Amino acid sequence: MSKTIHKNIILITVVLWGILFSHGQSLAQSPITATVDRYTLSVDEQLSLTVTVTGDFFDIPVPNLSNLGDFMVLDKQFSVEANIVKGQLLSQWLFVYRLQPLREGHLVIDSIEVDIQGQSFHTDPISIEVTAPTVLPPDNNIPLNEPPNLLNEQDFFIEAEIDNATPYLGQQIIYTFRLYQATTFLGQPDYHPPAFTNFWSQTILSQPHYQTNIEGRHYFVTEVRTAVFPAMLGTIIIGPAKLIIPLNPMNPEKTLETEPITVQVKSLPKGAPASFKGAVGQFEIRASLSQTEGRVNEPLTLNIEIEGTGNIEFLTEPTEPELPNWRVFASKPSTKVAVQEDGVYGIRRFERLIFPSQEGEYKIPSIEFSYYDPKANEYRTIKTNPIPITVVPGETDPPDTSAKGEPIGLRASDIRPLKPIPNNFSSTRSSLTSNLLYGFFWVLPLFIMSGAWIFHKRQQRFQEDVSYARRQRAYQVAMKTLGEAKKDGVDSYALVQRTLLGYLSDKLNHPTVGLTHEELIALLRESQFEAPFIQRIQAILNQLELNRFAPVGTSAAQALIIETKELINQLEKQF
Amino acid sequence: MAYQAYQARQFERAITTYQAIVDAGLQHSTLYYNLGNAYFKQGDIGRAILNYRLAQSLAPRDNDIAINLAIARAHTVDQLAETRQGVMANVAWLTDSWLTMGEAKILLLGLWLCLTSWIIVSILWQRWQRFFGIMIAVFALFLFVGLSSVVSRLYIDQFYRPVIVVAKDVEVTSGPGAVGRYSLEFKLQPGVEAHLLERRGSWYHLALPNNLSGWVSAEAVKEVRN
Numbered sequence: 001m002s003k004t005i006h007k008n009i010i011l012i013t014v015v016l017w018g019i020l021f022s023h024g025q026s027l028a029q030s031p032i033t034a035t036v037d038r039y040t041l042s043v044d045e046q047l048s049l050t051v052t053v054t055g056d057f058f059d060i061p062v063p064n065l066s067n068l069g070d071f072m073v074l075d076k077q078f079s080v081e082a083n084i085v086k087g088q089l090l091s092q093w094l095f096v097y098r099l100q101p102l103r104e105g106h107l108v109i110d111s112i113e114v115d116i117q118g119q120s121f122h123t124d125p126i127s128i129e130v131t132a133p134t135v136l137p138p139d140n141n142i143p144l145n146e147p148p149n150l151l152n153e154q155d156f157f158i159e160a161e162i163d164n165a166t167p168y169l170g171q172q173i174i175y176t177f178r179l180y181q182a183t184t185f186l187g188q189p190d191y192h193p194p195a196f197t198n199f200w201s202q203t204i205l206s207q208p209h210y211q212t213n214i215e216g217r218h219y220f221v222t223e224v225r226t227a228v229f230p231a232m233l234g235t236i237i238i239g240p241a242k243l244i245i246p247l248n249p250m251n252p253e254k255t256l257e258t259e260p261i262t263v264q265v266k267s268l269p270k271g272a273p274a275s276f277k278g279a280v281g282q283f284e285i286r287a288s289l290s291q292t293e294g295r296v297n298e299p300l301t302l303n304i305e306i307e308g309t310g311n312i313e314f315l316t317e318p319t320e321p322e323l324p325n326w327r328v329f330a331s332k333p334s335t336k337v338a339v340q341e342d343g344v345y346g347i348r349r350f351e352r353l354i355f356p357s358q359e360g361e362y363k364i365p366s367i368e369f370s371y372y373d374p375k376a377n378e379y380r381t382i383k384t385n386p387i388p389i390t391v392v393p394g395e396t397d398p399p400d401t402s403a404k405g406e407p408i409g410l411r412a413s414d415i416r417p418l419k420p421i422p423n424n425f426s427s428t429r430s431s432l433t434s435n436l437l438y439g440f441f442w443v444l445p446l447f448i449m450s451g452a453w454i455f456h457k458r459q460q461r462f463q464e465d466v467s468y469a470r471r472q473r474a475y476q477v478a479m480k481t482l483g484e485a486k487k488d489g490v491d492s493y494a495l496v497q498r499t500l501l502g503y504l505s506d507k508l509n510h511p512t513v514g515l516t517h518e519e520l521i522a523l524l525r526e527s528q529f530e531a532p533f534i535q536r537i538q539a540i541l542n543q544l545e546l547n548r549f550a551p552v553g554t555s556a557a558q559a560l561i562i563e564t565k566e567l568i569n570q571l572e573k574q575f
Numbered sequence: 576m577a578y579q580a581y582q583a584r585q586f587e588r589a590i591t592t593y594q595a596i597v598d599a600g601l602q603h604s605t606l607y608y609n610l611g612n613a614y615f616k617q618g619d620i621g622r623a624i625l626n627y628r629l630a631q632s633l634a635p636r637d638n639d640i641a642i643n644l645a646i647a648r649a650h651t652v653d654q655l656a657e658t659r660q661g662v663m664a665n666v667a668w669l670t671d672s673w674l675t676m677g678e679a680k681i682l683l684l685g686l687w688l689c690l691t692s693w694i695i696v697s698i699l700w701q702r703w704q705r706f707f708g709i710m711i712a713v714f715a716l717f718l719f720v721g722l723s724s725v726v727s728r729l730y731i732d733q734f735y736r737p738v739i740v741v742a743k744d745v746e747v748t749s750g751p752g753a754v755g756r757y758s759l760e761f762k763l764q765p766g767v768e769a770h771l772l773e774r775r776g777s778w779y780h781l782a783l784p785n786n787l788s789g790w791v792s793a794e795a796v797k798e799v800r801n
Contacts, residue, residue: 120749416639445691
């Protein structure tokens with residue numbers, strides 16, 4: 001329905017009035033009202049129903065008009081007005097429907113429902129007095145569409161026609177658009193169908209191609225056949241269809257338009273049966289139950305299907321059968337539409353959930369459905385066959401709760417007995433996730449994984465990059481060697497000298513074997529060592545060399561070892 | 576005392592005693608199970624189902640609870656079979672049907688520790704990488720499924736909480752208000768299991784089996800919540 005409404009939008013007005021600090025509209029009252037423009041009319045006239053919805057919401061609240069009873073919706077329009085009241089957005093939606101009464105008498109527009117943000121609101125019913133029809137003007141003078149106005153040697157032209165210029169309200173007519181072409185086009189022509197205002201759904205049936213000969217010239221013809229359903233009485237003009245044809249680079253395109261077509265829509269004849277709700281076409285009805293045998297208080301599905309050609313998408317549910325001792329739940333209709341050569345064909349399905357409340361043999365009564373058959377020019381009423389159903393008791397008898405507080409007793413003795421309650425059970429609602437230890441065990445593996453990954457990468461680099469391995473291990477090796485230099489019986493000066501040179505060699509990634517002191521100093525300068533460090537290294541190396549060949553005692557060796565150790569510690573911070 | 580009252584067929588007294596223990600904040604599946612039995616014997620099918628469901632949430636593998644719940648369900652007037660709808664409900668059922676929430680969380684932690692252990696071993700030990708890869712994939716899959724199930728259960732508990740109809744002839748209306756302001760859709764009898772979609776004042780919007788929905792008074796239903 002919302003699709004059709006959107007198609008029929010003719011007015012959307014959004015007015016922002018600014019911030020008003022007083023005179024706000026009260027939201028306490030019902031946000032939906034319904035008014036009509038007249039309370040008395042003849043059966044061939046229409047009335048205007050306006051549904052106003054007010055509220056602070058953004059979604060389009062589409063009124064539910066499924067219970068219009070003896071009225072048909074011919075046309076729909078809506079507009080919206082938005083205001084800001086006391087800093088709050090207040091929208092007012094106006095839905096205007098043109099309604100056609102289906103019979104004479106005292107008719108009622110039932111309560112209209114609007115679902116707003118999960119809440120349902122209803123209007124009050126409106127009573128309408130429908131009188132006998134006024135006399136329709138004879139329709140013999142309605143001009144039929146002229147055959148194509150053929151121009152001399154015209155390369156291409158278009159035309160449009162309908163198969164019935166005087167249909168009944170709701171009767172299917174087929175609008176046929178034709179393109180005649182004797183030449184080929186540069187590209188694909190662009191077809192713009194007419195708006196089909198005041199018609200219900202438009203379905204393209206087929207696009208046949210064939211050849212014909214007109215005034216001695218051979219034409220290739222392309223047709224577009226569209227099924228539409230008139231939704232208002234009286235004269236309806238179908239506007240022109242357009243075709244944009246690409247021609248050549250100098251004259252890129254040419255637009256052709258068909259002549260407008262006049263349709264005179266007749267009201268349906270008198271004498272509609274009570275069960276008639278606006279169906280026009282040829283239909284069949286059938287009903288079935290999901291099971292042939294039911295159980296007390298277990299659901300069955302009653303399927304009602306109406307199948308045929310006509311305004312199938314707009315059929316309302318047939319009057320539900322009276323089912324005493326059954327509980328009936330609301331139905332949800334669905335439609336499956338197919339296209340045939342001569343029109344729209346489909347199945348409208350209504351499913352109801354029904355519950356038998358007592359066992360026994362039942363018959364789902366006949367369901368009656370009436371439609372107007374324009375081919376036979378008469379109303380037809382069809383019925384489903386009664387459906388027999390056997391209802392047996394449920395799997396277990398319901399408890400006898402007729403007397404308040406009356407125990408079920410022996411019949412429920414099949415339940416498992418009581419159990420002893422353990423001595424210890426939880427007295428608080430302890431949540432595991434609030435336990436710190438639980439969270440700790442989720443986080444701990446992340447740290448272990450990170451550590452393992454770092455360790456693995458380090459090991460990998462040690463194996464792949466020798467200079468890196470030497471640099472990383474230089475300090476450790478130096479400290480170990482200096483420790484050995486303290487021992488008795490070793491050439492401490494030689495060991496310290498080798499340690500210092502080895503350390504520098506590892507750190508600088510340069511062999512120091514065979515380097516003179518001057519070359520070593522030059523290398524340290526290249527490595528941008530600070531001058532005091534270079535001087536200290538030079539001094540210690542000189543002292544070691546001197547002492548190696550002119551021993552001065554153990555205490556001097558120990559002092560040099562300590563000094564070298566301090567130097568390496570300070571160098572370690574430099575690297 | 577409650578046990579003796581029950582044996583003496585003084586179900587009202589048994590219910591009062593068991594309920595007092597529950598109201599004091601003590602929890603155990605047996606407590607809810609016995610309370611469910613007392614309600615069942617008294618003919619209060621709605622509250623019997625409610626308490627069996629509460630017991631089942633604490634002891635999902637208990638056969639006695641499952642049997643009594645099935646019997647209580649068979650005694651409901653509206654045999655609206657609750658069906659799992661949607662991917663989330665099916666995923667939640669994977670653990671819901673046999674593990675409490677606490678057990679599911681412990682299982683998840685166990686799977687997480689196994690997965691991370693295999694990852695750590697595969698990092699440190701460069702051999703058998705294919706085998707480690709398979710083990711990691713298997714545990715990752717189990718963890719993903721388990722995590723999805725637990726998250727789905729938490730989501731359902733928060734936004735689609737199960738409720739049980741406990742009153743008789745509950746009027747289901749088209750909006751959050753009494754019949755008169757809103758139209759009467761249908762009536763429900765005790766024991767119908769539904770899900771809570773929305774609260775508005777003292778009215779609950781319920782999703783019922785068979786794609787039915789509507790609003791009921793909050794007093795007519797009880798949430799399945801420990």
